[in-house]
Amino acid sequence: MRKETLYYNGEWQQAQSTDYAEVINPTTEEVIGKVVNANQKDVDLAVAAAKFAFDEWNQTSPQVRADYVEKLLNGIKERKQDLMAIMIKELGTSAIFADQTQVGLAVDEMAGTLEEIRNYNFEEKVDNATVIKEGYGVVACITPWNYPLNQIQRKITPALLAGNTVVVKPPNLTPLTALLLAEIAHDAGLPKGVFNLVTGNGSETGDYLTSHPDVSVISFTGSTKVGSGLYEKAKTSIKQLVLELGGKSPMIYLKGGDLEVAVKNAADTVLHNQGQTCSALTRLFVPKDELERTKEVIKNYYKDIKVGDPAEDDTIVGPLVSEGQMETVLDYIEKGKKEGAEVLIGGNKMDRTGYYVEPTVFVNVTNDMTIAQEEIFGPVLVVITYDSVDEAIELANDSIYGLSGGVVGPEEEAIKVARRIRTGNILINGADRTPKAPFGGYKQSGRGRENGLYGVEDYFEIKAIFN
Numbered sequence: 001m002r003k004e005t006l007y008y009n010g011e012w013q014q015a016q017s018t019d020y021a022e023v024i025n026p027t028t029e030e031v032i033g034k035v036v037n038a039n040q041k042d043v044d045l046a047v048a049a050a051k052f053a054f055d056e057w058n059q060t061s062p063q064v065r066a067d068y069v070e071k072l073l074n075g076i077k078e079r080k081q082d083l084m085a086i087m088i089k090e091l092g093t094s095a096i097f098a099d100q101t102q103v104g105l106a107v108d109e110m111a112g113t114l115e116e117i118r119n120y121n122f123e124e125k126v127d128n129a130t131v132i133k134e135g136y137g138v139v140a141c142i143t144p145w146n147y148p149l150n151q152i153q154r155k156i157t158p159a160l161l162a163g164n165t166v167v168v169k170p171p172n173l174t175p176l177t178a179l180l181l182a183e184i185a186h187d188a189g190l191p192k193g194v195f196n197l198v199t200g201n202g203s204e205t206g207d208y209l210t211s212h213p214d215v216s217v218i219s220f221t222g223s224t225k226v227g228s229g230l231y232e233k234a235k236t237s238i239k240q241l242v243l244e245l246g247g248k249s250p251m252i253y254l255k256g257g258d259l260e261v262a263v264k265n266a267a268d269t270v271l272h273n274q275g276q277t278c279s280a281l282t283r284l285f286v287p288k289d290e291l292e293r294t295k296e297v298i299k300n301y302y303k304d305i306k307v308g309d310p311a312e313d314d315t316i317v318g319p320l321v322s323e324g325q326m327e328t329v330l331d332y333i334e335k336g337k338k339e340g341a342e343v344l345i346g347g348n349k350m351d352r353t354g355y356y357v358e359p360t361v362f363v364n365v366t367n368d369m370t371i372a373q374e375e376i377f378g379p380v381l382v383v384i385t386y387d388s389v390d391e392a393i394e395l396a397n398d399s400i401y402g403l404s405g406g407v408v409g410p411e412e413e414a415i416k417v418a419r420r421i422r423t424g425n426i427l428i429n430g431a432d433r434t435p436k437a438p439f440g441g442y443k444q445s446g447r448g449r450e451n452g453l454y455g456v457e458d459y460f461e462i463k464a465i466f467n
């Protein structure tokens with residue numbers, strides 16, 4: 001695979017920039033590749049290609065656009081093993097998670113959006129007006145490293161289906177999956193300039209791309225800190241903005257529910273992908289008099305969790321993505337200890353090669369502690385007790401974030417509680433999430449939604465033609 005070139009205008013291009021970033025395997029700590037830090041000239045060329053391709057793509061019928069996106073989906077399915085192998089190496093995600101979620105979910109969500117759009121009316125009559133839904137123009141897709149395929153998929157699928165062209169900038173920690181996706185897009189035969197990709201860092205390549213006057217939409221997934229800067233930027237130049245940001249999501253266990261389901265649901269989100277998941281259910285709320293039982297259930301669940309080489313089939317927890325991320329997580333663990341929380345499980349760096357932190361569970365946590373308020377983005381679960389259901393809801397909502405959540409308890413009561421939680425998604429009693437449903441955050445977890453029709457609608461301009 002090409003790692004030292006950029007992809008735009010339907011071709012692999014030699015970069016103007018001579019600056020490179022190394023890609024490191026977090027399991028072995030070895031350099032496994034290098035990618036270009038695209039400079040302003042590179043970005044200008046990629047945006048120009050996307051701008052040139054826009055008019056024809058926007059005028060192409062929605063069904064034909066969907067046919068192209070379907071070819072891209074088929075390419076992803078065909079190259080599934082290659083995609084998995086790369087993300088295991090550059091992210092350290094486990095093989096099982098790469099299979100079922102990293103690629104599996106991307107495929108399901110893409111198929112779901114395609115199915116919805118095939119039956120969607122892009123035009124409707126309102127008296128003497130024909131109301132048309134069409135693309136904005138060029139979309140800058142800025143993505144994080146934790147789901148190196150699906151975060152891109154969640155942007156390019158709706159953007160392309162709506163009639164936009166895209167310039168993707170993946171993160172420098174996991175750019176190799178994105179470069180393979182560009183190869184797949186090339187093989188799918190998308191028209192020149194419809195899909196473009198530049199690698200590079202955030203502070204220069206990303207900053208320049210999102211400031212570009214020929215970019216009409218900034219679609220960003222990443223930290224709330226960077227997202228709020230982009231909010232300001234989009235405001236100044238009146239760009240459309242889609243923001244998918246951080247989270248600190250609650251799982252509320254209600255008396256009478258299945259405690260094992262509650263623990264499994266919360267724990268799985270902080271164990272798989274090493275807790276580097278925006279929607280992870282990192283705060284487990286349990287009734288005060290059920291704390292001792294909860295501790296036993298947690299210990300019992302964690303005893304069978306294998307931490308190890310992510311390439312091995314039975315590994316659940318691998319390394320964190322980078323040394324920096326590992327240090328951040330260890331700092332949070334130290335803060336938790338200092339602020340008086342009690343370590344039930346783990347709490348240390350692991351003595352082995354790679355950026356491994358022990359799966360960690362804190363009890364005796366209060367909602368005002370740093371580890372209960374800030375996004376740790378590591379394998380850390382905090383357990384907080386409550387006296388009444390009203391208090392549990394109040395504590396769950398006492399967060400700057402509002403991305404996801406879960407409630408486990410008697411179904412009717414759980415749904416009532418879910419309606420009062422201020423987050424974009426809530427899973428009741430471990431329910432599955434249909435890939436066609438909207439995903440996105442309240443409060444500082446973001447603006448806009450991804451997936452299904454809700455996702456596509458964020459990428460529509462709306463025009464009324466009167467005759």
Ligand code: NAD
Pocket residue numbers: 142143144145146147151169170171172200201202203205206207208210221222223224226227229243244245246247277278279375377403440441445446
């Ligand atoms: P990040 O904000 O550091 O970086 C995200 C992307 O933005 C990267 O491609 C980076 O290069 C780029 N970037 C950084 N600074 C930039 C700037 N000034 N201008 C333009 N681009 C810039 O986030 P991260 O560490 O890669 O990802 C982790 C964060 O992403 C977590 O907070 C997580 O919750 C969030 N996230 C949210 C969702 C969601 O759907 N809500 C999904 C996954 C991750």
